Amino acid sequence: MIGSNATRIRTLALKSAPLLALLALLAGVRALPAPPDQPRTTPKKDHDRDFSDQPHRSPIALAVSADGARILVANQTSGSTTLIDAKSARVLDEIKTGDRPAGVAISRDGLRGVVAHWYGGDVAILTLKGDKLAVTGRTAVGPEPRGVAMTPDGKTAYVTVGVANEVVRVDLETRKVTGRLTVGREPRGIALSTDGSRLLIGNARGQSVSILDARAWKVVKTLEIDGDNLRQVAISADGKQGYIANMKNRRFPTTRGNIDLGWVLGQRLTRVDLAGPDNFDTLSLDTQGKAASDAHGVAVSGDGRIIAVSCGGTHEVMFFRTDLKRLPWRSNSSRDLISPELLHKDGRYQRLTLGGRPTEIVFGPDSRTLYVANYLADAVQVVDAESARLIETIPLGGPRALSLARRGEILFHAAERSFNQWYSCNTCHSDGHTNGLDFDTLNDGWQDLSTFHQKSRKKVPTLRRVTKTGPWTWHGWQTSLDDAMVESFTKSMQGPRASSDDVKALIAYLDTLDYPPNPYLEKDGGLSLAASRGRAVYRSPKAACNTCHGGPETTDGKIHEVGLEIPQDRYQGYNPPSLRGLYDKDPYLHDGRSKTLRETLTGDHSADKVTGLGELSKEELDDLIAYLMTL
Numbered sequence: 001m002i003g004s005n006a007t008r009i010r011t012l013a014l015k016s017a018p019l020l021a022l023l024a025l026l027a028g029v030r031a032l033p034a035p036p037d038q039p040r041t042t043p044k045k046d047h048d049r050d051f052s053d054q055p056h057r058s059p060i061a062l063a064v065s066a067d068g069a070r071i072l073v074a075n076q077t078s079g080s081t082t083l084i085d086a087k088s089a090r091v092l093d094e095i096k097t098g099d100r101p102a103g104v105a106i107s108r109d110g111l112r113g114v115v116a117h118w119y120g121g122d123v124a125i126l127t128l129k130g131d132k133l134a135v136t137g138r139t140a141v142g143p144e145p146r147g148v149a150m151t152p153d154g155k156t157a158y159v160t161v162g163v164a165n166e167v168v169r170v171d172l173e174t175r176k177v178t179g180r181l182t183v184g185r186e187p188r189g190i191a192l193s194t195d196g197s198r199l200l201i202g203n204a205r206g207q208s209v210s211i212l213d214a215r216a217w218k219v220v221k222t223l224e225i226d227g228d229n230l231r232q233v234a235i236s237a238d239g240k241q242g243y244i245a246n247m248k249n250r251r252f253p254t255t256r257g258n259i260d261l262g263w264v265l266g267q268r269l270t271r272v273d274l275a276g277p278d279n280f281d282t283l284s285l286d287t288q289g290k291a292a293s294d295a296h297g298v299a300v301s302g303d304g305r306i307i308a309v310s311c312g313g314t315h316e317v318m319f320f321r322t323d324l325k326r327l328p329w330r331s332n333s334s335r336d337l338i339s340p341e342l343l344h345k346d347g348r349y350q351r352l353t354l355g356g357r358p359t360e361i362v363f364g365p366d367s368r369t370l371y372v373a374n375y376l377a378d379a380v381q382v383v384d385a386e387s388a389r390l391i392e393t394i395p396l397g398g399p400r401a402l403s404l405a406r407r408g409e410i411l412f413h414a415a416e417r418s419f420n421q422w423y424s425c426n427t428c429h430s431d432g433h434t435n436g437l438d439f440d441t442l443n444d445g446w447q448d449l450s451t452f453h454q455k456s457r458k459k460v461p462t463l464r465r466v467t468k469t470g471p472w473t474w475h476g477w478q479t480s481l482d483d484a485m486v487e488s489f490t491k492s493m494q495g496p497r498a499s500s501d502d503v504k505a506l507i508a509y510l511d512t513l514d515y516p517p518n519p520y521l522e523k524d525g526g527l528s529l530a531a532s533r534g535r536a537v538y539r540s541p542k543a544a545c546n547t548c549h550g551g552p553e554t555t556d557g558k559i560h561e562v563g564l565e566i567p568q569d570r571y572q573g574y575n576p577p578s579l580r581g582l583y584d585k586d587p588y589l590h591d592g593r594s595k596t597l598r599e600t601l602t603g604d605h606s607a608d609k610v611t612g613l614g615e616l617s618k619e620e621l622d623d624l625i626a627y628l629m630t631l
């Protein structure tokens with residue numbers, strides 16, 4: 001447990017080791033040499049300690065104070081928050097704040113910060129005093145918070161809570177939750193208009209954005225935007241427009257032809273009118289032959305002239321200039337590929353390769369300096385958006401050499417490992433989990449690709465604990481995880497074959513993926529009364545869930561025909577999926593046909609359908625679901 005007198009990890013601005021790692025990333029991820037040993041001086045003081053043996057920081061989000069002097073950075077894998085002095089581009093302080101920081105905000109005066117912890121389920125309230133950071137409070141907000149915004153006066157925070165599908169309001173003075181509003185599925189990105197009146201929320205798995213009146217504290221509307229994997233959102237300084245970085249699932253099988261036409265999936269910049277009609281506009285980001293992948297960050301300059309989008313999979317930022325000539329927005333739909341007029345090199349559109357995995361981005365007050373959290377480079381990068389040039393890389397610290405698992409993590413996020421760099425493993429298995437969508441990755445033996453087969457599509461399975469839940473694929477025909485990796489590269493990604501080193505590295509990374517703490521267990525880690533009754537139902541002869549979903553991973557590793565087979569499939573029967581973390585695996589069953597657990601267990605996978613011994617009573621089902629939520 002991390003308390004307010006948190007452990008301090010002071011870092012020396014030692015630039016060489018992470019920079020070398022970054023250069024290696026820029027050079028491509030196939031062969032990553034360990035950086036050579038650096039000459040070192042003996043550390044004199046505690047804060048001069050060499051951090052070469054310290055954890056990867058993996059910055060995922062950042063915030064800049066209104067005067068542009070201070071930057072706060074949320075470091076996902078080190079559980080810490082870093083304070084940077086923007087002028088000298090130096091790390092001033094770093095403290096442990098909680099389990100998997102995911103979002104961060106800073107008050108206008110630069111004296112207070114808030115960081116949301118994805119696995120920790122809370123926000124830490126930070127005080128900035130001179131060059132020092134301290135945790136001065138903590139508020140539990142609910143399961144899997146990721147995005148956070150703060151009112152200009154620094155008194156209130158708004159937090160998106162992914163599993164609860166809620167936006168939570170926190171009074172930062174009393175440290176109490178003062179309101180909860182339900183939005184769409186898995187809210188992540190959040191932005192507050194400069195005047196503090198409007199909130200824009202990106203529902204990552206909801207194909208929608210929610211617009212909230214922050215003062216009246218109500219949802220004004222939820223807009224369908226026909227996009228998936230919604231990440232960062234931003235609001236223009238005049239408060240009129242909202243911007244979203246997102247993907248779009250186009251639903252065609254993963255053949256090279258489909259991929260290159262933009263028919264499997266593509267990246268989008270989406271724009272919504274915060275006060276106007278219920279329209280949305282898009283710019284497609286993919287160039288044929290050199291696509292964009294994993295649109296993640298979005299930022300608008302204060303003067304509205306530049307919109308920046310970061311793409312984690314293709315290691316770049318893109319700039320769109322609004323002051324030169326109208327941008328070719330497409331209304332209420334999107335193009336397969338980028339508009340050809342943007343390729344005319346009239347300055348309206350530029351790409352800048354940064355290496356690593358650029359995630360959230362934010363403009364400084366001068367409307368041209370863009371700060372980029374670069375997760376895989378363990379650094380914050382400073383970019384001049386006006387000239388589209390990298391100015392500086394501020395290393396946050398990390399180990400000297402890349403571990404096997406980190407090399408696997410780099411591969412997992414690398415779009416150049418797919419055909420014409422259209423996507424990465426992370427596009428579908430978002431953060432090692434699932435984006436809740438279904439795809440036809442040519443994995444189930446359907447041979448006829450001339451027509452569009454809805455039925456051959458499979459829901460993206462989570463990869464949490466996947467190294468322990470063989471056999472693999474929904475049908476369970478794949479008995480070797482090594483072979484499964486090779487297939488993921490050649491079939492799902494249509495990219496180059498993976499070497500045995502790649503496979504080892506990826507599996508080492510997959511081995512690190514685990515579920516967040518379960519929010520439905522009692523405080524002592526036990527079951528509620530309803531859940532204990534549900535456990536008895538689970539093991540009863542009538543339901544017999546434990547016969548197939550048994551053992552430590554809730555799967556028996558065998559193949560069962562449970563009435564969901566399709567005659568055209570080469571493989572019949574399915575491998576019972578692990579039921580761990582079920583509350584966040586919706587939609588359910590191999591093709592995602594059931595939206596909720598109740599629908600699954602009263603519909604195509606009811607007790608009677610699997611045991612033939614009759615249906616459960618309403619009470620039995622309620623208890624069973626209460627139990628399933630705790631797995």
Ligand code: HEC
Pocket residue numbers: 254412423424425426427428429438439440441443444458459460461462463466469471472473474475484485488489492493506
């Ligand atoms: C276009 C989306 C997509 C991409 C990209 C993708 N996958 Fe998958 N993945 C799927 C789907 C869909 C399945 C289920 C396939 C099936 O069961 O037939 C799957 C299955 C898997 C499985 C088996 C999981 C289990 O529990 O049985 C593993 C492991 C896996 N993918 C890893 C990867 C890796 C590693 C990459 C990158 C090299 C990758 N995937 C890229 C969609 C994708």
Ligand code: HEC
Pocket residue numbers: 474538543544545546547548549560561562564573574575576577578579582585587588589590591597600601605606607610611624628
């Ligand atoms: C005869 C073996 C068997 C029994 C008994 C059984 N299941 Fe399943 N279960 C499966 C198989 C196989 C699948 C995958 C089927 C598919 O997705 O088409 C599955 C899928 C599921 C899913 C969907 C998981 C996901 O990630 O989409 C849930 C939930 C589930 N089972 C719960 C239960 C519960 C609760 C019971 C007891 C009432 C139960 N199962 C009994 C074999 C079984």
